Amino acid sequence: xxxxxxxxxxxxxxxxxxxxxxxxxxxxxxxxxxxxxxxxxxxxxxxxxxxxxxxxxxxxxxxxxxxxxxxxxxxxxxxxxxxxxxxxxxxxxxxxxxxxxxxxxxxxxxxxxxxxxxxxxxxxxxxxxxxxxxxxxxxxxxxxxxxxxxxxxxxxxxxxxxxxxxxxxxxxxxxxxxxxxxxxxxxxxxxxxxxxxxxxxxxxxxxxxxxxxxxxxxxxxxxxxxxxxxxxxxxxxxxxxxxxxxxxxxxxxxxxxxxxxxxxxxxxxxxxxxxxxxxxxxxxxxxxxxxxxxxxxxxxxxxxxxxxxxxxxxxxxxxxxxxxxxxxxxxxxx
Amino acid sequence: xxxxxxxxxxxxxxxxxxxxxxxxxxxxxxxxxxxxxxxxxxxxxxxxxxxxxxxxxxxxxxxxxxxxxxxxxxxxxxxxxxxxxxxxxxxxxxxxxxxxxxxxxxxxxxxxxxxxxxxxxxxxxxxxxxxxxxxxxxxxxxxxxxxxxxxxxxxxxxxxxxxxxxxxxxxxxxxxxxxxxxxxxxxxxxxxxxxxxxxxxxxxxxxxxxxxxxxxxxxxxxxxxxxxxxxxxxxxxxxxxxxxxxxxxxxxxxxxxxxxxxxxxxxxxxxxxxxxxxxxxxxxxxxxxxxxxxxxxxxxxxxxxxxxxxxxxxxxxxxxxxxxxxxxxxxxxxxxxxxxxxxxxxxxxxxxxxxxxxxxxxxxxxxxxxxxxxxxxxxxxxxxxxxxxxxxxxxxxx
Numbered sequence: 001x002x003x004x005x006x007x008x009x010x011x012x013x014x015x016x017x018x019x020x021x022x023x024x025x026x027x028x029x030x031x032x033x034x035x036x037x038x039x040x041x042x043x044x045x046x047x048x049x050x051x052x053x054x055x056x057x058x059x060x061x062x063x064x065x066x067x068x069x070x071x072x073x074x075x076x077x078x079x080x081x082x083x084x085x086x087x088x089x090x091x092x093x094x095x096x097x098x099x100x101x102x103x104x105x106x107x108x109x110x111x112x113x114x115x116x117x118x119x120x121x122x123x124x125x126x127x128x129x130x131x132x133x134x135x136x137x138x139x140x141x142x143x144x145x146x147x148x149x150x151x152x153x154x155x156x157x158x159x160x161x162x163x164x165x166x167x168x169x170x171x172x173x174x175x176x177x178x179x180x181x182x183x184x185x186x187x188x189x190x191x192x193x194x195x196x197x198x199x200x201x202x203x204x205x206x207x208x209x210x211x212x213x214x215x216x217x218x219x220x221x222x223x224x225x226x227x228x229x230x231x232x233x234x235x236x237x238x239x240x241x242x243x244x245x246x247x248x249x250x251x252x253x254x255x256x257x258x259x260x261x262x263x264x265x266x267x268x269x270x271x272x273x274x275x276x277x278x279x280x281x282x283x284x285x286x287x288x289x290x291x292x293x294x295x296x297x298x299x300x301x302x303x304x305x306x307x308x309x310x311x312x313x314x315x316x317x318x319x320x321x322x323x324x325x326x327x328x329x330x331x332x333x334x
Numbered sequence: 335x336x337x338x339x340x341x342x343x344x345x346x347x348x349x350x351x352x353x354x355x356x357x358x359x360x361x362x363x364x365x366x367x368x369x370x371x372x373x374x375x376x377x378x379x380x381x382x383x384x385x386x387x388x389x390x391x392x393x394x395x396x397x398x399x400x401x402x403x404x405x406x407x408x409x410x411x412x413x414x415x416x417x418x419x420x421x422x423x424x425x426x427x428x429x430x431x432x433x434x435x436x437x438x439x440x441x442x443x444x445x446x447x448x449x450x451x452x453x454x455x456x457x458x459x460x461x462x463x464x465x466x467x468x469x470x471x472x473x474x475x476x477x478x479x480x481x482x483x484x485x486x487x488x489x490x491x492x493x494x495x496x497x498x499x500x501x502x503x504x505x506x507x508x509x510x511x512x513x514x515x516x517x518x519x520x521x522x523x524x525x526x527x528x529x530x531x532x533x534x535x536x537x538x539x540x541x542x543x544x545x546x547x548x549x550x551x552x553x554x555x556x557x558x559x560x561x562x563x564x565x566x567x568x569x570x571x572x573x574x575x576x577x578x579x580x581x582x583x584x585x586x587x588x589x590x591x592x593x594x595x596x597x598x599x600x601x602x603x604x605x606x607x608x609x610x611x612x613x614x615x616x617x618x619x620x621x622x623x624x625x626x627x628x629x630x631x632x633x634x635x636x637x638x639x640x641x642x643x644x645x646x647x648x649x650x651x652x653x654x655x656x657x658x659x660x661x662x663x664x665x666x667x668x669x670x671x672x673x674x675x676x677x678x679x680x681x682x683x684x685x686x687x688x689x690x691x692x693x694x695x696x697x698x699x700x701x702x703x704x705x706x707x708x709x710x711x712x713x714x715x716x717x718x719x720x721x722x723x724x725x726x727x728x729x730x731x732x
Contacts, residue, residue: 040595043618047591124339150421152394158613167617239587240613245393245422253584289588296592297565297577301585 015271016280019264023284027291036294038287042169047238047293048286049169053176054234056282059258059265060183060275061227064220066262068200070129072221074118075228076246076254077140082111082225083232083242084144087156098159100237104175107229114140115225119218134249141247148244157236166237175230176279183223184275192219260312261285263319383416384443384663386656387436387464389429389455391448393422395609397627400649401447401470404703409656412707426451430458437462442663443488445469445655449526453477460486465662468492469652472677474527482674488662489676491655491727493647495531499550501645501682502532502604505623506539508643508686510573514599517573518620521563521580522605529580530557532604532625543569582610594618600642608632608641616640625682628695637688644691645682648698653705654678654727657714666716668723676720678727694732704731 031038039045058075065072086106090099118140122132165171187193195216198206207213231254236242243250261281268277288311292304299307318325388405392398405417418441420432429450436444443465446455452473459466468490473481475495481487493501509517519536522529534553537544544553545567557563563578576596579589590611593601601607601615601622608624608631615622616639623643626632635641658676661668668676685691698704713726 041597044591044595047588125336150393152609154394154609163613163617241394241610292585293588293592293595296579296589301579301581301583301589304585 012271016268016276019268020280020284023287027287031291031294034295034298036291038290038294040294044290044293046167046169046172048290049176050166050172050234050238051289052279052282052286053172053179054231054238055257055261055285056176056279057179057227057231057234058254059261059278059282060179061224061231062255062258063262063265063274063278064187064224064227065129068196068217068220070122070217070220071133072118072129072224073133073249073252073255074137074140075224075231075258076251077137077144078111078114078118078225078228079232079235079254080242080244080246080251081140081144081232082107082114082229083157083236084147084153084244085110086229086233087153087236087242088147091156096155096159098156098161100161100165100171100233103157103162103236104230104233107233108226109229111229111232112222112226115228116218116222118225119221122221123214123217137249137251141249141251144244145247148242150245150247153236153242153244154240157242158240162237162240166240172234172237175234179227179230180275180279183227184273186223187275188273192216196220257285260308260315263312263315267319381414383414384660385416385418385436385439385441386443386445386659387432387441388417388419389423389432389444389446389448390420391423391450392606393419395606395626396629396631397647397649398447400627400629401652404649404652405656408650408701408703408706409653413660415660420448423448423450426454429455433458433464434462437464443467443659445652445659447471447652449528453481456481456484456487460484465659467655467659467662469655470647470680471528472679478675478677482677484675487675488658488667489655489678491652491658491676491678492680493528493682494679495527497679497681498528498531499535499554501625502535502537503539504535504684505532505602505625505643505645506536506541508539509600509602509623510540512600515573516576516596516598516600518577518593518596518598518601519563519575520593520601520603520605520607520611521578522603523582524562524580525558529604530554533557533563536602536604537563537568540573540575541571542573542575582606586610590614594620608635608644612639612641628683628685628691628698630695630699633688633691633695636685636691642686644685646685646694647680647682648694648704648731650698650703650705651680653703653710654713654723657710658723660714661718666718668713668718668720670720670724676723678724680727683732697731 028038039048061075086103089106090103093102118136121136122129125132187196195211198211199213199216203213261278264281264284265274265277268280292299390398402419409415410417423429423432429448433444433455441464444459446452446466446468447470449471452468456466463486465486465488467488470492472490472492472494517540521533524530524533531554534550534557537553538548538550545556546569547553547556556567562580565575565578568575576598577593579593594614598620601620603622603624605625607622608626612635616635619640621640621642624641625645627649628646629649632641632644636644658668670676683694685694713723
């Protein structure tokens with residue numbers, strides 16, 4: 001029995017760490033062969049951790065609704081609008097000096113409010129969530145554009161406090177740990193989480209057992225919004241500006257950065273907690289991003305986009321044909 | 335309930351569309367001089383304001399904001415004009431659409447600060463009987479030759495391509511003379527011609543060749559062909575270009591971080607660095623340069639940050655083209671000696687420290703721009719000759 005437990009534990013550890021380990025090995029080898037260093041100094045370490053946080057949180061936010069069959073295009077717009085509003089309020093309250101912590105808290109609150117409104121629109125109109133999210137995306141982008149007059153928000157986010165946040169890797173690391181802890185607790189150890197999983201796995205049965213799907217959906221949207229409020233803040237730290245000029249679904253690209261890590265995280269969730277899977281997937285993406293940065297002179301921005309897309313397609317092909325691949329390999333193992 | 339909500343939403347949309355009247359500024363108030371009146375203190379002429387649409391590709395940069403402040407906060411208050419800015423125009427189609435919208439709203443003229451396709455802009459303006467002028471920029475030589483006789487093309491006043499090249503050259507030489515060994519370069523929005531010429535100048539100033547060619551025209555042609563800078567074609571002479579990137583998009587932050595990671599002695603930018611990268615470069619402690627304007631933000635960066643070289647224009651340097659447009663609308667168009675559209679060059683001023691920056695900044699700000707009403711009125715009105723106007727524009731006001 002102990003051997004069986006150990007075997008299962010070993011399998012879980014291997015399964016959990018396989019993809020990150022392979023990714024690290026391949027990318028570090030590429031860097032070594034090219035004479036580059038993936039993380040050369042403190043600045044690149046800071047960027048690495050911030051990017052990991054952005055990807056992990058975006059992926060978590062995307063998965064919350066997507067797992068329940070609700071495709072939400074408005075994540076990027078939520079991030080932008082919450083960052084725009086929270087930066088303006090922070091700038092006003094601090095009389096121009098800025099305060100990263102205040103902006104972060106405001107971003108979470110405003111993001112949650114925006115998400116709740118988005119969810120309210122969906123449950124009220126009762127139209128397919130993908131259609132509702134398209135409309136919400138345009139509305140939120142329009143509001144952000146109106147507030148910023150289509151400009152980049154810079155003055156409100158370029159200050160010593162934001163620079164200090166971005167200049168120390170342990171601040172975004174704290175955010176990663178906090179988000180991980182809260183989302184694991186919320187979705188795995190609370191009634192809300194139980195109801196969420198019940199509704200996700202069988203809505204009809206769950207509703208008939210007395211679970212109320214509308215409050216749960218609204219809460220999911222609010223949590224998504226809060227998470228994207230954090231992402232909006234982190235992007236403002238990273239880019240030192242907020243692009244208020246995204247219109248006509250220009251903000252959707254933020255969401256698409258989460259697709260590959262979501263599938264990787266979904267694979268890892270067979271062996272570990274799904275949220276841990278998202279973190280490990282985000283680490284993989286961040287390593288890839290840092291490798292691209294190291295080879296910035298050789299790999300152009302367009303080539304990076306192509307590589308990301310190819311990796312996504314390859315991974316999807318693997319997932320779709322996993323049983324065939326295993327069946328193919330089985331005679332070799334024997 | 336659902337139908338009521340849907341109806342309410344539709345009503346809100348209709349009302350907001352009906353209320354939407356574009357980004358128009360209010361006409362200048364009473365007490366201002368009507369445009370076209372040559373005498374500075376002439377009594378106010380009761381006339382409809384001249385309506386000028388301004389095309390912009392950049393709504394966030396320090397230079398763009400400085401230009402806008404000059405037009406909106408000074409010109410609009412001192413002249414009987416209505417200036418209306420577009421939103422950020424991303425491409426030629428957006429420019430064409432904006433011009434057609436202005437035409438439909440009865441505008442008189444267009445001043446362009448957007449360069450996606452100036453040929454289309456001129457043709458669209460001509461088709462809609464709108465006067466057209468280029469501020470702070472120029473057509474390339476071939477395009478100017480093609481359109482110079484167009485009656486609706488008022489002219490172009492700004493740095494010529496040669497001036498852009500010289501600005502880049504001076505910047506490159508400054509850092510070469512300073513003894514830097516490694517540089518990162520930001521190419522801004524290549525293949526925008528002014529950025530291409532600036533970049534070519536920077537390379538030559540650093541003592542580099544490109545594709546084996548050491549001279550301007552060959553380098554410019556190659557950069558246009560490569561749509562950027564191919565570092566493998568750069569032949570260096572003691573100064574290594576450790577990174578190059580251009581544009582601004584989702585990967586820019588990573589490209590900038592890669593440039594910072596390469597720890598160059600200096601970061602040379604042919605535009606927009608002071609807008610987008612100031613904080614990161616200050617934090618990384620990397621000296622940098624830019625070609626922009628003398629604004630308060632850039633002054634702060636020069637005095638307390640790592641901006642060590644700024645080639646700039648006065649924010650009011652777009653005053654003369656405004657004067658030319660007003661003359662054209664009032665039937666007093668100024669043409670050159672051949673009867674062609676104006677084509678006058680403005681140079682850059684260079685600041686390398688707080689003192690030199692303040693000299694230029696204090697000369698041109700707020701209510702006391704260099705090209706103030708008193709000065710502009712000397713070239714607005716009947717009988718302003720080309721020679722007078724040319725001398726006015728080209729006078730050294732540094």
